[in-house]
Amino acid sequence: MRLHHLEVTAFGPYRDTQSVDFDTLGSDGLFLLHGDTGAGKTTLLDAVAFAIYGAVPGARGEVKRLRCDTADPEVTTKVALELTVQGHRLRLERSPEYQRPKKRGEGFTTQQAKASLTWLDAVPDGQPREGLSRIDEVARTMQRLLGMSVEQFFQVVMLPQGEFARFLRADTAEREQLLEKLFATQRFGGVEQWFVDRRRERGRELESQTQQVRELLARLSQVSGNEPAEDEDHPSWLEELEKRGIRELESTxxxxAQRGRQRxxxxxxLAERREFADKVRRVRKANADLAELASNREQHDAWRAEQDAAQRVLPVLTARQSVDRSAAALEQARSxxxxAAAACSEVGDDEPIDRLRTLAGAHxxxxxxxAQLLPQAEQQEADRRRLAELADRIEADSRRExxxxxxxxxxxxxxxxxxRELDESKQSELRLETLVPKLDDLSAKLTAARELPAAERESTTASQAAQRAVDEHQQARDRLQDLRERRLAGMAAELAGGLTTGEPCPVCGSAEHPDPRRPVDDQVSADDEERAQAVEQQAQARREKAAAEAQRAQQACERLRERLGEHTEEQLTTELADLTAERDALRDKAGRSEQRTQRLADLEASTERLSTQVAEVRTRLATSRAEHSSxxxxxxxxxxxxxEAxxxxxxxxxxxxxxxxxAGKLERLVDARVACADAETRVEDxxxxxxxxxxxxxxETVESAFAAERSDDRLTELSRALSEVEQRAAGARATLESAELSGVDPDAEVGLEEATEQATVAREAAERAAAMAHRAEQRHRDVAQLAERLRAAWAQLGPAQAEYEELAALADVVNGRGQNARKMSLRSYVLAARLEDVAEAATRRLQRMSDGRYSFVHSDAAGARGTRGGLGLDVLDDYSGKIRPAKTLSGGESFLASLSLALGLADVVAAETGGALLDTLFIDEGFGTLDADTLDLVMDTLDDLRTGGRVVGLVSHVEEMRQRIAVRLRVRKSRTGSTLVLER
Known part of the structure; x- marks a missing residue:
């Protein structure tokens, strides 16, 4: 990677457009960004990182405030960077997300983040000629070209201020996390977990098989009633158990069979004896019924007389009901x-009715x-209520005041x-707007992850179809070549077939044809060749179409894989769920913005409203108090x-x-006396x-009539009893007269008990024998089935046990246990090896910069209290010959050690990624902690980094650094050559 040109607009402290020409600045391989504190030196490095990855290093990236606060609202924040990566020159442009004033109305709106990538020379294969404009596509393309993540970039290419020394001071856990990000060793952790999961899975399967064997043995013991001894051979015990079951089955x-015949x-x-006993019983019962009916004849006659009297008394009962109702009415009138008399206690029982009516009228x-005074009484009550209302109102208004x-x-x-609540809602709105692109990006990646399996299957199918098309085309070409060769061989005969006597030969021109060639066997004609050529062209067309389909399917898979990167569907699902939950929470807060704005406006308008309400309450108080007094x-x-009234x-x-x-009580007493006299007359009638x-x-009398009354149940009972008497008599006579029972002596002896006892004994013996036979047969079947299953389970258990033991031992070794002498897991071992390479590379730089005094020492010993080892990093002091912790170094020594370690990390990571990307290196750290001699050693080391065409950029406000670089490069001008001076 080599930088060419950088432009920043409204970015960080730069309110206007500023540009840096890295080609001119780094022509000698070493340049310095120099300026006062706060002039914006580190911001230029942030701009480079933001243009490539869309992120800035360290704590500055967490704040996410990249726009210049003093920039004009109409100016868009933008970073543009031209660079060359893997032979391709390209231009990157990015704009961060930020808040800008609305063009209409008041308030702010969110300016969405943007990114674009433009190819300035030849377009790589598979890339669109017009470039890229999606943020996720630009990020994936740059990470693929650079071959490193953003964490690796900040440790290998750009050593940010306050960050590159973190690796030196880190503890084991933090150092492990950083090394995993730099060297991508998470896959080794996956290998460790794979072995653990496989061991757990095989352990569960082995335990399940062992439990199955135990259950089968227990079931066999339960079925057979015979348990094997602890030291007994189970297969031999099982064989003997099966033989014993066969012998028991034959005996039962x-x-x-013998007990069945006896039963x-x-x-x-017994059936014969029961039939004769039934006939004797029926004859005896018929004689007994007739004798019983004859002895109870008087009772039956009494039942008939009772039934007749109960029928005649029914009209008398109806008259009695009328008497009862009249008596009840009389009792009610007397009550x-x-x-009424009790209510008028002041009136005597002998008081005339006319006197009572006169007294009621006077009342x-x-x-x-x-009644004429009632309105004044009602007004008095209303006024009292009004006084209470006024008192309550006075009290309420006082509280309200x-x-x-x-x-x-x-x-x-x-x-x-x-x-404060409104500010929280606005911050949630800003954060919510930043989450939307991330959610869209994750959703697109998740869709790609779900589409990838189908695309891979389609690609495989298309490749197979293309291969078949190639084979078919080759066969068609071979057929065409064969036909052409055969036609050429018979071409003379074909020409001879077109000769006519007297006509010139188309070859030699002679009109005589003395010896024309005869046609050969299996002659190939021109039509045959044309048909074969048509078949070959069709096969070629199918081949080209299949190849295009295969290439399209392969490109679709590559695009999906490039979009996914290192992500998996499970990771994307989890990240999408987390971001969705965060978005929902932010939406909830942001959704209250309008409500909170209105609430704030209401509260701000409450001052005047409260003053008005206080004045109104005080006015009401004065009015209420005056009305209350009057x-x-x-x-x-x-x-x-x-x-008085x-x-x-x-x-x-x-x-x-x-x-x-x-008055009412007297009137009711008069009415009650009149009603009572009328009721007494009706009762007598x-x-x-x-x-x-x-x-x-x-x-004869009313009482004798009442004695004949019977209830409905008694009448039903009498009717049923008389009907049963008649039915029993008829049935007994019919039984004795039947031909079946003719000649049966009721006094004959049957002997049923002895036959019943003999049959019961035989039946019970047969049932016991049948039950024993059934149990023996069922036991034999169960033992046979269980024995077959047990032998199959034994056959599977042995190999499973051996496989589990081997897998468990291997899993222990991979995870740092068992036969692992170092007690280091596979991932720790790989990280320790990488750290050892880093320590060796860093030691060469540190020895030179410390004039041979310090070197790094890597330790793979376990940590305190059994913590994981392998990632220890100390410093050997050659002056004392002792190893000391890196944290004991002084400020300048720590800077040398951190710089050496960062350069060592850069060398090892560069080797891991191919070594061809690191044409540019930036260092932003405190050179001011070094003395003059040490600074010379550091500058010598940095000079060595320029070999091979590498460009090294330094950031420092130290004037001595500027002078030393100027002397080394013989540069005198402040804004040319290799020194860039930044002023606020």
Whole structure:
């Protein structure tokens, strides 16, 4: 990589366009960017890094404020860089994302980031002639051309201020992370994890197989009832178990057949005895039923008489219901009369009804006179409520006045809090706008990752089709060549076939043809050759088409792989999910911007509003207090008049209600006395009708009629009992008269118990034999099946055990355990080897710059308390002959060691990436810590870096550096040659 020209506009401290000609500046291979502190020296290096990678090193990259704060709003922030990489000259232009004032209205809008790449000479294969304009495409192309990531670039090409010494002071963990980024050794960690995962997977499979064997042995022991001894050979035990099962099966089958024959004979004898016993039982039951019915004839007659009397009493019961209803009405009237008399306790029981009606009328006249005072009483209550309302309003307005005063005091703090929340929402909006391109880029990469497998399959299919087309075309060409050769061989015969007697020969011109050539066998004609040529041309067309399809499919795969870079679908999915979650959180905050803006505006407008509200509250307070005082006097005057009218009652309405209540109670007492006399007359009439109904039904008295009453359940019971008597008698007579039971003696002996006992014993013996035979047969099948599965499991377990032991031992070695003598994992071993190469390369520089005093010492010993080793880096002091930590070096010594280590890293990484890219090197670090002699040694080392055409750029504000470079390069002019002076 070699830089040619740099232009920066509104970038960092440069508000206008500034340009740097690196071709002129670096013509001698060494140049200095010199200027006062803050003049913008490091900004030029940031601009180079930003143009190539879109990022700047160190803490400056985290802030992401690249635009010049004093630049004109109409001027666009831009960095343009011309450089040559791998023989291709190109131009890069980038603009960062920043906030600019809106062209219309107030506020700011986001200027989106942009990037472009233009080829200034021949366009590389596979690249568009018009260049690139997508940020992600430019980034992938530059990383592919340079062959290194941005972290490697900042450690190899550009040694940023305050950053390149970090590797010297880093602890083991930080140094490991940096080395992994520089040398891309993550794949070795993947190898370690692969072995661990494979061992875990094989371990689970082996444990599953071992558990299966244990379960099969336990199942066999359970089925057979015989467990093997701990030291017993399991295959021999299994063979003996199978033989024992066969013997047991044959024995149980013989026993089962014998017991079955004995059971069948006993059951046949039992069936015969049961049939005879059933006939004897039926005859005995019929005789017993007839004897029982004859003995209970009187009871049956009584049931019939009871049923008849219950039917005749039904009209009497209907009359009784009428008497009961009249009696209930009488009791209700008496109860109401008692209640009305109790309510009028001041009236005697013998008081005439006319006197009671006169007294009720007098009470109602007094209530009418009190009705005229009700409006004043209601007004009095309304005024009292108004007084309470005014008191509540006065109290509420007093509290409101205090609250408004407190709000006025707290308003400045609330306004400040609202402004802080609004700033947070605006910052979220800015951050959200930066995430959108990243999300689009990740989405495009994820789409490419998902499309890649199908594209690879399509490419493979297209390549295979192209190969088939090549074979077919070659076959067609061979066929055409063969036909042409055969036609040439028979060309004379073909010409002879066109000769005519007397006509000149087309070859020699003679009209005589003494000996024309005869046609040969399998003659090839011109038509045959033309058809073969057409077939060959078609095959060639198919070949070219298939080749184009294969090339297109391959290019599509390459574009997808280039877009993906080192990313995987899983990584992209995770990153996309994380950024999506962050975007959603920022959207939530940014979505409140309008609400928070309105809230701030409301709070700022609250000052005048609160003042107006305080004045309004105070005005209401004065009005309410005046009204309360006036109304209170009026209520007191009216209360004296109403107190005399209500007497001992709480109010006019209460006394009036009392008089109306007395009148009502007297009127209800009169009505109750009249109703009670009417109910007594109706009860006497209904009782006379009841006695007449009993006599008509054939009963002597009402009580005898009531005694004949039966419930519905009893009537149903009587009907069912009489029906059963008739059915039993008919059934018993039909049984005795049947031909089947003719001649059966009811007193005969059956002998059923003995036959039943014999059949039960035979059946139980047969069932036991059958169960034993079934169990033996099932046990035999189970043992056979389990034995087959156990032998198959034994056959698989042995190789699996051997494979797991071998894999476990190898996984331990790769991960730094087991037979690994150094106890270093594969990744640690590779990183230690790289660090050792770096230490050797850095030692050569450090010894020269320290005049042979210091050299680096690499250590692969384990760290304290068993921490990972292999990445130790100390310094050997030749003056004392002792190894000391690098952190004990002084400021100048630390600078020499850090510079040597950074150059050593650059050499090793350059070797890793091919060594042809590092034509330019920038160093931005504190040369001011060095004395004159040490500075000479450093300058000698930097002179050596210029060999081979390399350009070294230094950044320093130290005047002595400027003088020494000028002396070395014999440059006297301040803005020409190899020194660039920067002024603020």
């Amino acid at each position: 089958r013989t026993e089962h 069948d004979a006993a059951e046949a004898k 109401e009369l008692s209640a 109602r006249e007094q209530a009418g006179a009190l 205090a609250e408004l005063t407190a709000q006025q005091a707290a308003l400045p703090e609330r306004i400040a809090e609202a402004r 109304l209170s006097s009026t209520v007191d005057e009216r209360e004296a008049r109403l107190e 209500r007497g001992e009652f709480p109010g006019i309405g209460a006394r009036r209600e009392h008089l109306l209540d007395l 209904q009782r006379n009708a009841l006695r007449e109904a009993a006599t008509a039904a054939g009963f």
